[in-house]
Amino acid sequence: MRLIDITNSYPHLVAQQLAHTDTNYIKVYSLGSTTVIYTRAAAHDELLFTNDKRNIKDAEIAFALDKLANVAFADVNVIHGDKLAEVSLATEEL
DSSP states (O other): OOOEEOGGGOHHHHHHHHHHSSEEEEEEEEETTEEEEEEEESSEEEEEEEOSSSOOOHHHHHHHIIIIIOOOGGGSOEEEETTEEEEEEEGGGO
């Protein structure tokens, strides 16, 4: 698996997140057919995983957590939805 930075392909998303939320850092990555949106705020970091065709695999979440936040999959609570998943990390967890 490889994370590819595709933030420049989403200028509207980046501008909206920075203007309307407490986010102070945002990056968008491609993990094959899965898109990973990584945001940082003062009190927490969040990773949002989306895929238009299928549900998100735990291996994808574990890989992104390791590469982006240096956090183990077993140490987080993942919220799964239909074709998406979300992980929120309190700043003290990082």
